[in-house]
Amino acid sequence: MAQVRLEHVGKVYPGNVRAVNDFNLTINDGEFMVMVGPSGCGKSTTLRMVAGLEEISEGTVTIGDRVVNDVLPKDRDIAMVFQNYALYPDKTVYENMAFCLKKRNFMPPANNDDAGFLGSLTSWWKNRQIKRAEIDRRVREAADILGINELLNRRPKALSGGQRQRVAVGRCIVRNPAVFLFDEPLSNLDAKMRVQMRTEISRLHNRLETTMIYVTHDQTEAMTMGDRIVVMKDGLIQQVATPADLYDSPKNIFVAGFIGTPPMNFFDARIAKVDGKLQIKEESFALDVPAAWQAKLEPYIDKKVVFGLRPEHVGSPSAEGIEHAPTIPAVVEVIEPMGSETYLYMKTGATGFIARVDPHRSCEVGDQLNLAVIMANGHVFDVDTTASII
Amino acid sequence: MKKHRTRTSGSFLLRHLLLLTFLVITAYPLLWMVLAAFRLEGDAQMRPLALPTPWTWQNFAQVCRNGSFGDAYLNSLMLCSGSVLLSIALAAPAAFAFAQCRFRGRHALFMLFLLGMMIPVHVTLIPLNRLLGSGALNLKGSLWALVGPYVGFALPITMLILRGAFAALPRDLLDAGRIDGCSTWGIFRHIAMPIARPALATVVIFNFLTMWNEFAFALTLLGPGQTTIPLALSQFKGEHDVQITLVSAALSLVVVPLLIVYVFAQKHIIRGLTAGAVKE
Ligand SMILES: Nc1ncnc2c1ncn2[C@@H]1O[C@H](COP(=O)(O)OP(=O)(O)OP(=O)(O)O)[C@@H](O)[C@H]1O
Numbered sequence: 279m280a281q282v283r284l285e286h287v288g289k290v291y292p293g294n295v296r297a298v299n300d301f302n303l304t305i306n307d308g309e310f311m312v313m314v315g316p317s318g319c320g321k322s323t324t325l326r327m328v329a330g331l332e333e334i335s336e337g338t339v340t341i342g343d344r345v346v347n348d349v350l351p352k353d354r355d356i357a358m359v360f361q362n363y364a365l366y367p368d369k370t371v372y373e374n375m376a377f378c379l380k381k382r383n384f385m386p387p388a389n390n391d392d393a394g395f396l397g398s399l400t401s402w403w404k405n406r407q408i409k410r411a412e413i414d415r416r417v418r419e420a421a422d423i424l425g426i427n428e429l430l431n432r433r434p435k436a437l438s439g440g441q442r443q444r445v446a447v448g449r450c451i452v453r454n455p456a457v458f459l460f461d462e463p464l465s466n467l468d469a470k471m472r473v474q475m476r477t478e479i480s481r482l483h484n485r486l487e488t489t490m491i492y493v494t495h496d497q498t499e500a501m502t503m504g505d506r507i508v509v510m511k512d513g514l515i516q517q518v519a520t521p522a523d524l525y526d527s528p529k530n531i532f533v534a535g536f537i538g539t540p541p542m543n544f545f546d547a548r549i550a551k552v553d554g555k556l557q558i559k560e561e562s563f564a565l566d567v568p569a570a571w572q573a574k575l576e577p578y579i580d581k582k583v584v585f586g587l588r589p590e591h592v593g594s595p596s597a598e599g600i601e602h603a604p605t606i607p608a609v610v611e612v613i614e615p616m617g618s619e620t621y622l623y624m625k626t627g628a629t630g631f632i633a634r635v636d637p638h639r640s641c642e643v644g645d646q647l648n649l650a651v652i653m654a655n656g657h658v659f660d661v662d663t664t665a666s667i668i
Numbered sequence: 669m670k671k672h673r674t675r676t677s678g679s680f681l682l683r684h685l686l687l688l689t690f691l692v693i694t695a696y697p698l699l700w701m702v703l704a705a706f707r708l709e710g711d712a713q714m715r716p717l718a719l720p721t722p723w724t725w726q727n728f729a730q731v732c733r734n735g736s737f738g739d740a741y742l743n744s745l746m747l748c749s750g751s752v753l754l755s756i757a758l759a760a761p762a763a764f765a766f767a768q769c770r771f772r773g774r775h776a777l778f779m780l781f782l783l784g785m786m787i788p789v790h791v792t793l794i795p796l797n798r799l800l801g802s803g804a805l806n807l808k809g810s811l812w813a814l815v816g817p818y819v820g821f822a823l824p825i826t827m828l829i830l831r832g833a834f835a836a837l838p839r840d841l842l843d844a845g846r847i848d849g850c851s852t853w854g855i856f857r858h859i860a861m862p863i864a865r866p867a868l869a870t871v872v873i874f875n876f877l878t879m880w881n882e883f884a885f886a887l888t889l890l891g892p893g894q895t896t897i898p899l900a901l902s903q904f905k906g907e908h909d910v911q912i913t914l915v916s917a918a919l920s921l922v923v924v925p926l927l928i929v930y931v932f933a934q935k936h937i938i939r940g941l942t943a944g945a946v947k948e
């Protein structure tokens with residue numbers, strides 16, 4: 279159990295490659311923190327610095343109340359699951375899980391009451407037996423939790439991907455570490471297995487209540503598993519927030535576009551003042567701005583902005599139900615029925631966007647529709663800073 | 669479907685025909701040698717291609733009665749297995765360091781090791797002779813004189829092969845070892861060595877074979893009383909003729925340890941031993 283604190287952490291690889299920049303984050307005790315971002319944004323590097331596998335170029339990493347910059351990985355009280363499982367191929371599942379326990383003194387030394395060579399020999403033997411029994415107990419307990427009891431005598435070669443990843447998780451559980459680190463543990467599994475393991479890891483977190491740091495580039499994993507999410511890009515933190523906050527109030531265009539499937543629609547627009555009221559004007563449509571936005575958009579009159587709108591906020595049943603809702607006129611280009619919903623790939627002027635509509639709404643490719651917009655759920659971004667205005 | 673099947677069986681046939689040809693080319697001399705070992709002298713000269721008539725153990729008996737052949741056999745066994753073990757004990761840690769540890773001058777140093785492969789063995793005969801015969805070492809004449817050259821000349825190729833194997837270890841596996849509490853030595857000992865078994869088997873076979881057959885060093889560095897197999901074999905050569913049947917019997921005995929080493933080592937050459945460690 280421990281809090282993990284990263285302060286002004288930076289990483290510069292040889293050759294002046296800057297992978298992580300001024301990273302500040304406090305992960306609370308027992309929190310499930312997900313780091314997400316596109317490939318090469320420095321997620322793994324950050325995690326490896328916490329693990330001690332990568333030297334920390336700048337700043338400090340604190341685990342519990344100990345600065346661990348100069349502490350060896352094995353002494354940091356962490357355990358890590360790798361994307362490639364990283365099981366020892368020559369060892370059985372049992373040996374894989376027991377290996378880290380064999381390598382350390384996790385038991386308090388039994389008192390050595392009767393001295394002498396024979397005495398120390400017997401107490402050494404006794405300690406050995408106790409340690410063995412404890413290792414066995416822990417391995418079997420972890421195997422129970424993960425449901426891999428029948429696999430204990432197999433070698434990794436004879437396991438499926440999901441089973442291997444379970445063993446890799448088991449190897450961490452037996453350690454009983456203060457922090458679990460995961461580096462894209464599910465990305466080598468097939469889609470179905472990934473969903474199953476996702477819930478399993480979440481369940482494990484609920485059960486163990488250990489601090490976990492989980493790296494992924496899959497935003498679905500991030501949204502479903504994380505207590506909080508760190509969105510990274512180019513070695514910089516973009517936003518740290520709960521999944522709901524991240525979705526509802528993204529701080530900038532990158533986060534808005536990265537979180538959510540299908541992604542948020544963006545329109546290059548302008549703020550215009552018409553009859554004393556503000557409008558968001560695009561080439562082919564103009565939308566009245568809600569009263570609450572007026573003050574914030576006042577400085578942007580006659581300036582370019584980016585208008586962001588999630589697919590479910592245009593043309594959806596709840597949008598169509600609003601009286602006098604502003605609409606966007608657009609042509610249907612592709613229809614994608616998903617069963618519970620239908621995605622329409624629309625085109626307005628030169629701009630394409632996606633609308634999530636009622637699956638029973640009948641329309642055909644080429645239809646001209648006026649799709650209602652829930653303005654209250656729209657987002658407006660500054661063009662230059664890409665920061666969110668609303 | 670049918671077309672597909674005929675094509676596979678066609679390539680199957682071709683492949684196996686090639687393999688069969690190769691097998692005949694390699695196996696025939698061996699077979700001939702073993703058969704010759706069971707012939708009588710006259711039989712070998714009259715009808716070298718037929719089966720022995722009659723079969724006889726006489727040649728083997730004669731080879732074994734010859735005391736120096738038995739000594740040579742024992743000497744070679746001790747010398748070669750000892751030298752193979754020593755060469756691996758020395759080369760493996762060094763190869764691991766060259767593959768996984770970063771230190772100044774590692775590339776230059778490794779090149780220096782490889783240079784050893786480019787030195788023709790026979791160039792070193794005279795210097796080695798002087799060195800081992802010098803008062804300080806005074807090894808010349810004993811079996812110990814051969815250990816140094818054998819191990820030394822085995823090191824470059826052993827390091828080359830093992831470094832390749834160690835460099836191919838997945839990084840995550842080594843990292844997992846570090847987190848699990850291994851020192852660098854521990855990673856070498858508990859993770860790298862077991863995975864490198866196929867490469868180890870390869871160098872064991874290769875080095876054993878080279879040492880088992882080595883003639884030049886043995887001839888020049890061993891004393892009068894000492895002999896190894898390649899030397900001992902030459903004594904079956906008479907002044908004017910070669911006793912084919914005797915030499916064949918001796919050679920048949922010489923091949924046995926090679927076969928054993930090969931079978932033993934081959935058990936460990938399981939392809940893709942790393943399978944299951946990481947997802948490729
Ligand atoms: N050993 C290294 N030497 C130099 N540069 C490196 C090294 N490792 C990573 N980098 C660089 O650092 C940056 C961040 O890499 P990192 O592995 O942390 O990305 P990531 O977010 O984990 O990406 P992915 O999702 O692809 O795993 C990348 O630009 C990468 O090229």
Ligand SMILES: [Mg+2]
Nearest residue numbers: 321322323461
């Ligand atoms: Mg990564």
